[in-house]
């Protein structure tokens with residue numbers, strides 16, 4: 001029973017109905033900071049994005065080739081579509097290897113210290129989304 005309550009509470013933090021293609025609202029109610037977002041995307045300890053993706057990061061020698069290049073992401077997708085893809089890419093592609101950066105429900109074998117926590121906070125998600133929106137070509 002307590003588990004069910006936890007799951008319901010967790011889903012409410014983000015509140016995406018299944019089948020939706022976007023999260024139109026900011027998770028924090030505020031706009032993110034693109035400079036902080038860029039730092040996170042390029043950082044191998046925080047975002048890990050470049051494990052799989054490549055992008056306009058001339059200072060990063062090692063970039064991934066398991067996922068689409070992030071160049072042009074802000075042209076291909078709306079802000080809400082990007083937000084959903086970072087929060088929980090499995091909503092778009094259930095077989096996705098991309099981590100759900102802001103989902104707490106439905107995860108298995110989570111170490112106790114991480115239970116109920118997300119990889120990135122709502123504020124960090126907004127920063128990453130703000131940065132991706134600057135990638136227009």
Ligand code: HEC
Nearest residue numbers: 047048049051052066067068073076089093096097098099
């Ligand atoms: C373990 C690999 C992996 C990591 C880490 C990862 N992604 Fe992804 N990402 C993917 C794959 C694979 C796709 C292609 C769609 C799918 O399979 O879900 C994708 C899709 C995307 C898309 C849509 C791409 C497009 O234009 O079609 C964006 C934007 C994105 N990721 C951003 C990020 C950001 C930002 C991070 C870091 C916070 C990140 N990803 C971390 C694997 C990854």
